[in-house]
Amino acid sequence: MRILLDVMGGDHHPEELVKGGIAIGKHRKIDIVFAGDPQLIDSALKKYGQTAGHSFHILPCSEVIQMDDSPVRAVREKGDSSIIRGLQELSAGNVDAFVSPGNTGAVVAGSLFTLGRIKGIPRPGIMTALPTLSGQDTFLIDVGATSDCHAEHLVHFAQMGITYAREVVGIAAPTVGLLNIGGEQGKGNRLITRAYELLKATDLRFIGNVEAHQIINDRPADVVVADGFVGNICLKTIEGSVSAVTGILKKSIRESVVTQLGALLMKRAFGDLRSAVSYQKRGGAPLLGVNGIVVIAHGRSDAEAIGSAVDVARREVEANLADKLARLVPQADHHGS
Amino acid sequence: MRILLDVMGGDHHPEELVKGGIAIGKHRKIDIVFAGDPQLIDSALKKYGQTAGHSFHILPCSEVIQMDDSPVRAVREKGDSSIIRGLQELSAGNVDAFVSPGNTGAVVAGSLFTLGRIKGIPRPGIMTALPTLSGQDTFLIDVGATSDCHAEHLVHFAQMGITYAREVVGIAAPTVGLLNIGGEQGKGNRLITRAYELLKATDLRFIGNVEAHQIINDRPADVVVADGFVGNICLKTIEGSVSAVTGILKKSIRESVVTQLGALLMKRAFGDLRSAVSYQKRGGAPLLGVNGIVVIAHGRSDAEAIGSAVDVARREVEANLADKLARLVPQADHHGS
Numbered sequence: 001m002r003i004l005l006d007v008m009g010g011d012h013h014p015e016e017l018v019k020g021g022i023a024i025g026k027h028r029k030i031d032i033v034f035a036g037d038p039q040l041i042d043s044a045l046k047k048y049g050q051t052a053g054h055s056f057h058i059l060p061c062s063e064v065i066q067m068d069d070s071p072v073r074a075v076r077e078k079g080d081s082s083i084i085r086g087l088q089e090l091s092a093g094n095v096d097a098f099v100s101p102g103n104t105g106a107v108v109a110g111s112l113f114t115l116g117r118i119k120g121i122p123r124p125g126i127m128t129a130l131p132t133l134s135g136q137d138t139f140l141i142d143v144g145a146t147s148d149c150h151a152e153h154l155v156h157f158a159q160m161g162i163t164y165a166r167e168v169v170g171i172a173a174p175t176v177g178l179l180n181i182g183g184e185q186g187k188g189n190r191l192i193t194r195a196y197e198l199l200k201a202t203d204l205r206f207i208g209n210v211e212a213h214q215i216i217n218d219r220p221a222d223v224v225v226a227d228g229f230v231g232n233i234c235l236k237t238i239e240g241s242v243s244a245v246t247g248i249l250k251k252s253i254r255e256s257v258v259t260q261l262g263a264l265l266m267k268r269a270f271g272d273l274r275s276a277v278s279y280q281k282r283g284g285a286p287l288l289g290v291n292g293i294v295v296i297a298h299g300r301s302d303a304e305a306i307g308s309a310v311d312v313a314r315r316e317v318e319a320n321l322a323d324k325l326a327r328l329v330p331q332a333d334h335h336g337s
Numbered sequence: 338m339r340i341l342l343d344v345m346g347g348d349h350h351p352e353e354l355v356k357g358g359i360a361i362g363k364h365r366k367i368d369i370v371f372a373g374d375p376q377l378i379d380s381a382l383k384k385y386g387q388t389a390g391h392s393f394h395i396l397p398c399s400e401v402i403q404m405d406d407s408p409v410r411a412v413r414e415k416g417d418s419s420i421i422r423g424l425q426e427l428s429a430g431n432v433d434a435f436v437s438p439g440n441t442g443a444v445v446a447g448s449l450f451t452l453g454r455i456k457g458i459p460r461p462g463i464m465t466a467l468p469t470l471s472g473q474d475t476f477l478i479d480v481g482a483t484s485d486c487h488a489e490h491l492v493h494f495a496q497m498g499i500t501y502a503r504e505v506v507g508i509a510a511p512t513v514g515l516l517n518i519g520g521e522q523g524k525g526n527r528l529i530t531r532a533y534e535l536l537k538a539t540d541l542r543f544i545g546n547v548e549a550h551q552i553i554n555d556r557p558a559d560v561v562v563a564d565g566f567v568g569n570i571c572l573k574t575i576e577g578s579v580s581a582v583t584g585i586l587k588k589s590i591r592e593s594v595v596t597q598l599g600a601l602l603m604k605r606a607f608g609d610l611r612s613a614v615s616y617q618k619r620g621g622a623p624l625l626g627v628n629g630i631v632v633i634a635h636g637r638s639d640a641e642a643i644g645s646a647v648d649v650a651r652r653e654v655e656a657n658l659a660d661k662l663a664r665l666v667p668q669a670d671h672h673g674s
Contacts, residue, residue: 068521133581144518181573182442186407188484188566189484189485189566192566212569212570212574212577213573213574213576215574216578216581217577217584229567232518233516233518233567233570234571237570237574237575238574241574241579243554244469244553244554247470248470248609249606249610251609252603252609253606255605255606256605262600262603263603265602268589268593269589269592269600273582
């Protein structure tokens with residue numbers, strides 16, 4: 001297996017990402033193609049005792065798509081960037097999957113442009129694993145690929161999310177819920193009430209509406225679907241709330257020696273919390289609905305996080321996910337696209 | 338001043354809410370009219386050493402709108418409920434404000450039906466105070482009154498939210514941000530990109546897009562506007578995340594004597610956290626855009642929480658908010674309605 005890793009455009013230096021790529025490549029016995037500035041990659045490989053050519057390869061690219069670049073313009077104008085060149089390698093079949101911690105919008109636009117859509121799935125969705133109190137992750141799709149959705153797109157997200165949960169995660173008969181602002185049918189806005197009707201009419205294991213506060217507390221479903229705007233708000237609110245709560249605790253802790261001692265004794269509990277909510281261990285978010293295995297890693301990814309993102313891609317390749325999603329087509333057509 | 342308090346339909350027994358009403362009534366020297374089952378209210382008043390007729394009054398109602406009742410049907414069919422009768426008292430000018438911990442949808446539908454809209458403001462918004470790391474609250478509007486918004490409605494939410502922040506909270510020149518999934522203009526869905534353009538063209542202190550993770554960490558603006566569906570998802574995600582994080586910590590704490598001791602020493606820090614995120618102290622959420630002062634309290638409100646909700650209503654009455662919102666009209670018309 002051969003996975004392409006874009007080492008440019010994340011928040012960390014390419015060297016950190018090369019380090020993560022080497023570690024996961026050795027651990028999983030997979031080839032890694034590093035896309036980006038060849039000199040930076042080469043010196044990072046050397047630093048970690050590797051040379052290009054055996055398990056680790058370099059795809060030299062002269063351009064970098066920045067986090068704040070306009071996605072569509074970047075895709076059009078930066079043809080020699082690691083994102084575009086990497087996706088072209090995937091499209092040509094030279095690699096089995098593409099992983100990037102870069103500009104999410106550019107990865108989505110570049111994937112649509114370079115790989116194209118799965119037939120019958122007009123809009124892609126980004127799926128992310130969320131920690132829950134039960135200890136088992138749940139999956140939210142879409143967290144930002146498609147910010148103006150039709151109800152049919154949410155049905156496709158449900159189909160793709162369920163396929164992923166079954167084939168890649170190994171959940172035998174995954175359930176799906178609809179992110180909504182109330183529990184009963186009929187609640188919500190026009191888009192969501194329509195999506196409810198469509199989902200109810202499928203043969204999916206649809207458990208109905210799921211409210212935002214339930215997702216990580218009760219884990220009401222294996223997969224939760226939302227339009228990309230709402231899913232992204234939900235994801236970022238979780239990140240922000242966790243960070244605010246730990247921020248408030250830290251502030252109070254600093255204020256007294258007693259609480260400082262308490263915090264020291266509670267070190268394990270805080271460690272558990274950090275690990276429960278850590279995106280480093282959770283890795284990347286698959287972009288589903290495009291023709292190829294694409295995994296978007298967090299912009300803040302360090303070596304460990306980028307390694308788990310590559311591992312997510314590896315599991316998708318091993319599960320033959322691309323073929324299984326392509327076979328959704330007749331069902332997808334059935335619900336209109 | 339006379340404030341009507343609906344004591345039916347919340348999660349707590351009416352007696353608990355009567356207790357809260359008595360406390361805030363005495364503290365602020367305001368009359369409270371309790372709407373609901375007259376026998377329950379009367380015996381609660383007696384229990385706390387009060388009799389109906391002086392500062393505390395009873396509006397007897399024979400029906401109760403339940404939390405899971407369909408709002409529109411409940412408003413149509415339960416004319417003798419505390420929500421409908423209470424709103425009629427407000428409409429008739431017999432009380433200065435209406436406070437309810439009951440079915441939010443029914444309060445919104447009942448208010449539109451009984452009080453009507455402020456001219457030029459076609460859609461109401463519910464505003465809620467959110468705790469932030471800075472210690473100062475920020476205000477999010479709408480968190481669920483209007484789940485299908487046009488861009489113009491978001492401008493009205495901004496105008497009403499700013500008026501509230503200035504007149505009731507006392508912020509001299511309040512700023513407003515737009516809840517979005519990216520920082521730059523042009524990000525987001527069609528609704529939000531259009532709302533951005535409209536807000537930019539107003540004379541409001543519009544600071545641009547605000548991402549969900551920033552709201553409670555950085556407090557980027559005094560007021561944040563969102564459509565009611567997205568605002569509700571954001572609010573419930575915050576509630577759920579805070580509860581999940583404390584849940585994870587509690588679970589770890591129970592697992593060892595050392596962490597238990599640590600937690601004991603950290604009691605003050607946890608107390609600070611609880612108080613920082615407590616909705617009890619934050620009280621109710623004003624429903625803005627209807628003709629009258631309406632405050633929606635949390636369904637889980639206990640005596641303390643319902644007291645703060647009544648106090649929110651009192652401050653709105655004292656600030657003469659209803660008149661000040663009505664004067665937004667020409668400006669609101671200017672932006673189309």
